[in-house]
Amino acid sequence: MGGTLLMSLLIGAISLALFWMAAFTLWWQMHAWRTPETLASTRFESPAGGERLSFSLLLPARHEQLVLEHTIDRLLESGHRDFEIIVIVGHDDPETADVASRAASRAPGGRVRVVVDTHETKNKPKALNTALPHCRGDVVGVFDAEDQVHPELLAHVDHAFTATGADVVQGGVQLINFHSSWYALRNCLEYFFWFRSRLHLHAAKGFIPLGGNTVFVRTAVLREAGGWDQDCLAEDCDLGVRLSSRGRKVVVAYDADMVTREETPGTLMSLLKQRTRWNQGFLQVYRKRDWRELPTFGQRMLARYTLMTPFMQAFTGVVIPVNAAAALLLDVPVGVAFLSFLPLVTAIMTFVFEIVGLHDFGTQYGLRVRLPHYLKLIAGGPFYQVLLAGAAVRAVWREQRGRNEWELTSHVGAHLTREDVPA
CATH class of the missing domain: 3.90.550.10 (Spore Coat Polysaccharide Biosynthesis Protein SpsA; Chain A)
Incomplete structure (x- = not known):
């Protein structure tokens, strides 16, 4: 009984934390599109x-x-x-x-x-x-x-x-x-x-x-x-x-x-x-x-969250499905199982927003975004989260070991070769 209660509390707490982080990130991403006036002011x-x-x-x-x-x-x-x-x-x-x-x-x-x-x-x-x-x-x-x-x-x-x-x-x-x-x-x-x-x-x-x-x-x-x-x-x-x-x-x-x-x-x-x-x-x-x-408490909290976002975002995408699976496979109350799926709701909303964003991206830059691109966007999501998680772990490992050398990113001009077809 005690073990089940502890597991239920743990799953519930993780679910609420993941839901809050995913919802806040989505709200953050949508800032410019809240009103036509907001969008116009960004230009x-x-x-x-x-x-x-x-x-x-x-x-x-x-x-x-x-x-x-x-x-x-x-x-x-x-x-x-x-x-x-x-x-x-x-x-x-x-x-x-x-x-x-x-x-x-x-x-x-x-x-x-x-x-x-x-x-x-x-x-x-x-x-x-x-x-x-x-x-x-x-x-x-x-x-x-x-x-x-x-x-x-x-x-x-x-x-x-x-x-x-x-x-x-x-x-x-x-x-x-x-x-x-x-x-x-x-x-x-x-x-x-x-x-x-x-x-x-x-x-x-x-x-x-x-x-x-x-x-x-x-x-x-x-x-x-x-x-x-x-x-x-x-x-x-x-x-x-x-x-x-x-x-x-x-x-x-x-x-x-x-x-x-x-x-x-x-x-x-x-x-x-x-x-x-x-x-x-x-x-x-x-x-x-x-x-x-920073002068205000709100700014300092935003700074904390922003500077830790790469690590939280990386692990959120990996932990959400694990947390939901644990709630399904373990004997936990129905309410806790329901809570465990809240982060999935925001994840689905994020996918929808990304699809709309990809369409807007293509429209703004005169790029033809086709159905395979939307499918790649959705299918690649979990794998991209694994990549982000790996980069986060590697960053902590390098920092702890005092490795501070600059790993150069090479460029070949791929953005200069327009393989895409203008819409």
Whole structure:
């Protein structure tokens, strides 16, 4: 009797916790679509008047010789009058350095400069900090080496700064090659929900883990903050937490025409390593406790939840079916068995929302999403959760063992080859 009661209480408690986490995550994802006014407010305003700011665009590149030239060319197409591009290359990466040097030599007016990172152990924040003293612009922007940037983005960002008085403007980033694999489909949808919706809620609440690129910070604010934490594997999240804790104003804008387009990791192992790095970085930011300087209790609770979300989300998808199976197979009261299925209800609602989101994603980007893609989305859900759980476990293991090396994600330009057919 006592054992049954204890098991019933355990299953009931787990079920309620899982239900709350799944429901909160779903509510979070739906933020931008709550009302037409909310959706409209997430977009860039059309630029009005002259351009007032100058930009230093940082482009860290390591073993990116296959995609770097295209990215530089796209940035040079910008219609903004005042910007410079600073490419950061490693002293031990001659192939990428050669591509960067050629681009600098042919760029008009010395608009492209190359800075060499001489750190023995390389990572992205070290590269960014190497370039920061060389920045001449009013605003520092960060892009990745494979980015496909819209020519009018800087004009819209300039207007966002001047119209709102923002210290930081976070633009949208979108993975495009959803057709490449079953996991690429889910990866693209994750980015869609994150930048299209969730970051806007973070900005409204005054706590935001910034994205790693298409992020713009006033140069004086960035230097005052000491740049990026070069020992953190999620330097973007860390910077966002520190700036939020200092009360800096962050504006998030997402417009399908203006997003920076990227590609998903090319292999499952590459995705696992990338997600491990992000998870470990979030764990590092949590342990640094800068979020404790946030002024309100609600912001601090949101910070706790956000920084732990990768771990909770990963295990939620694995535990939900196990919990339901335990309630079915074990002799527990009917009420407890009913409670155990509550998380499945939110899981089904999440699947429905993802299907609608995939359709919206295809519509916004002119991509034809077919029936097999929807089937892959549903069938791949459980396997993707296992991948996330594996990355979470691996992140904790690496952090406990003090392994802090940067596992690089390689790029081949899959987002530049349009195999999809426009709708």
